[in-house]
Amino acid sequence: MNPVDSFRLEGRVALVSGGGGAIGSALALALGSAGAKVAVSDIAVENLEAAAAKIRAAGIECLAVPADITKEAEAERVVAAVVEKFGHVDILVNAVGGGAGKVLFEAQEYPRDAWDWIMEINLRSTLIATQAVAKAMIKAGHGGHVVNISSVRAQLGINAGYSAYVAAKGAVSSLTRQWATEWAKYGINVNAIAPTFVDTPQVAMLLGDPKFKGDLVSRIPLGRVGGTDDLVGAVLFFASDASSFVTGQIMTIDGGLTATQ
Numbered sequence: 001m002n003p004v005d006s007f008r009l010e011g012r013v014a015l016v017s018g019g020g021g022a023i024g025s026a027l028a029l030a031l032g033s034a035g036a037k038v039a040v041s042d043i044a045v046e047n048l049e050a051a052a053a054k055i056r057a058a059g060i061e062c063l064a065v066p067a068d069i070t071k072e073a074e075a076e077r078v079v080a081a082v083v084e085k086f087g088h089v090d091i092l093v094n095a096v097g098g099g100a101g102k103v104l105f106e107a108q109e110y111p112r113d114a115w116d117w118i119m120e121i122n123l124r125s126t127l128i129a130t131q132a133v134a135k136a137m138i139k140a141g142h143g144g145h146v147v148n149i150s151s152v153r154a155q156l157g158i159n160a161g162y163s164a165y166v167a168a169k170g171a172v173s174s175l176t177r178q179w180a181t182e183w184a185k186y187g188i189n190v191n192a193i194a195p196t197f198v199d200t201p202q203v204a205m206l207l208g209d210p211k212f213k214g215d216l217v218s219r220i221p222l223g224r225v226g227g228t229d230d231l232v233g234a235v236l237f238f239a240s241d242a243s244s245f246v247t248g249q250i251m252t253i254d255g256g257l258t259a260t261q
């Protein structure tokens, strides 16, 4: 096979957890455009259906499964629905998460309920979805690709009340390396992307503050925040056989921000 063709995803089935979200829906459409059949899952049913409709309108086969992915039984149900519809699952993108901008507290005061919520949607969602998919991949015996969404916040502190989020994303990056190590014997590659701020509704409040945005952009060598399209190349690489000798890696997508630290 021409190595350039290894980026294509024909014959593959991709599940995007959080596929109703800003980043998840963009990545699901990209995976489908690269040839995969796509399943999207999300707790927000209206957004999920809108994302699925957009993917189908692009001529891509798409299954939408509403679920609270922090619950084991729900995750098992999602995976069973994908396997029933498409026969297998080859790619998982974990795009549930966020929330940090909604619960900004000084580190010394960070309250437990906010801490638990951020951990739940960023860390437990990734854990539970990945466990359910990994079991199916191991059973099928054909390997697979897991792509987590960490954040530059796994590497860099930020003076904006982000304690729980940095802890959750740090754990997502650590689990990426741990799963890569444990599941290499099953042919499952596990990698992550770690973006800086991506212009989505999640961070609209912070990016809407001209001083915050100005300070942020002034520290980014490429001079702008990211968009969802900026994540597509790295995710296609990690989701496809183009990355068959790459596992346990975190690709930072930050316009050069961390290069300056």
Ligand SMILES: NC(=O)c1ccc[n+]([C@@H]2O[C@H](COP(=O)([O-])OP(=O)(O)OC[C@H]3O[C@@H](n4cnc5c(N)ncnc54)[C@H](O)[C@@H]3O)[C@@H](O)[C@H]2O)c1
Binding pocket: 017, 018, 019, 020, 021, 022, 023, 024, 041, 042, 043, 044, 047, 067, 068, 069, 070, 094, 095, 096, 097, 098, 099, 121, 122, 125, 149, 150, 151, 152, 194, 195, 196, 197, 198, 199, 200, 201, 202, 203
């Ligand atoms: N936007 C950014 O600046 C940015 C930067 C770095 C990393 N990230 C990460 O990218 C991921 C996606 O972020 P986004 O900006 O697209 O946010 P988003 O809010 O648009 O997407 C998150 C999705 O997760 C879904 N969700 C929440 N709880 C769920 C649950 N229990 N079960 C199932 N679905 C659930 C939401 O309904 C939403 O559709 C998150 O992990 C976020 O931390 C975002």
